[in-house]
Amino acid sequence: MDIGQPKRIIEIEPVTLPVPGEVVPDADPAPHPDREPTPARPEQRVP
Amino acid sequence: MKPHGTTLDGLPTDVASEPIIAWRVWALTGRRDGSDLLLRPVARRARTWQPRQVVEASCRSSRWHEAPEPLCTCGLHGTHGIEVLRKTKGPAVLGRVALWGRVIEHQHGFRAQFAYPQRLRLICQFCFWTTGARREAPRHVGWFPRGEMMPICDEHLAVARRHDVFPRSLVTADEVAQRLRDIYAVDALAI
Numbered sequence: 604m605d606i607g608q609p610k611r612i613i614e615i616e617p618v619t620l621p622v623p624g625e626v627v628p629d630a631d632p633a634p635h636p637d638r639e640p641t642p643a644r645p646e647q648r649v650p
Numbered sequence: 651m652k653p654h655g656t657t658l659d660g661l662p663t664d665v666a667s668e669p670i671i672a673w674r675v676w677a678l679t680g681r682r683d684g685s686d687l688l689l690r691p692v693a694r695r696a697r698t699w700q701p702r703q704v705v706e707a708s709c710r711s712s713r714w715h716e717a718p719e720p721l722c723t724c725g726l727h728g729t730h731g732i733e734v735l736r737k738t739k740g741p742a743v744l745g746r747v748a749l750w751g752r753v754i755e756h757q758h759g760f761r762a763q764f765a766y767p768q769r770l771r772l773i774c775q776f777c778f779w780t781t782g783a784r785r786e787a788p789r790h791v792g793w794f795p796r797g798e799m800m801p802i803c804d805e806h807l808a809v810a811r812r813h814d815v816f817p818r819s820l821v822t823a824d825e826v827a828q829r830l831r832d833i834y835a836v837d838a839l840a841i
Binding site for chain 2: 604605606607608609610611612613614615616617618620621622623624
């Protein structure tokens with residue numbers, strides 16, 4: 604099969620992999636939908 | 651897509667976050683009852699595509715470069731259109747394939763580092779060669795020694811019979827197509 608001459612290179616890092624059940628290893632975990640946001644600790648609060 | 655620069659080969663490079671969806675054909679192997687189906691590149695010595703696993707390219711010509719390499723022919727191939735695939739030897743499955751990682755775009759297709767099928771359809775290779783992909787889906791899948799599965803329409807099955815090239819067993823194409831989609835967890839390709 605002849606696909607002709609190369610034209611360009613594309614570096615593709617998909618946000619989600621197009622493979623059933625696979626996840627991108629470096630992706631941030633999604634927040635749990637039922638979980639309350641964690642309150643900031645007292646020393647982190649802005650006065 | 652963001653322009654990124656140029657390589658040592660003078661090819662421009664871009665960066666993207668969505669896989670490219672291209673056309674591709676595969677050969678098909680399995681047992682004579684239509685179980686243990688696996689997609690296989692039409693190049694006979696190439697490795698099978700394992701279900702639910704990312705397929706990663708490697709180069710059989712050189713261990714010294716990663717696939718795909720601009721000056722080689724290695725990588726997982728996909729095409730812009732169907733027509734260029736009609737010259738392929740022994741296609742059994744036509745489909746859409748997702749390509750990502752390092753992808754080299756050519757005039758008529760792509761060579762990629764990673765791939766996985768997205769939509770699949772069985773094709774009668776004789777109909778595909780003569781009239782393209784828009785014919786009716788084949789009704790049978792013939793099984794040949796060494797596990798080669800050949801989807802075939804009624805008309806070409808009759809021709810094969812007349813020439814004594816008859817499969818060792820036949821299974822229903824609809825059943826094989828459904829099983830193949832379940833194994834790879836993909837959708838049917840509608841044309």
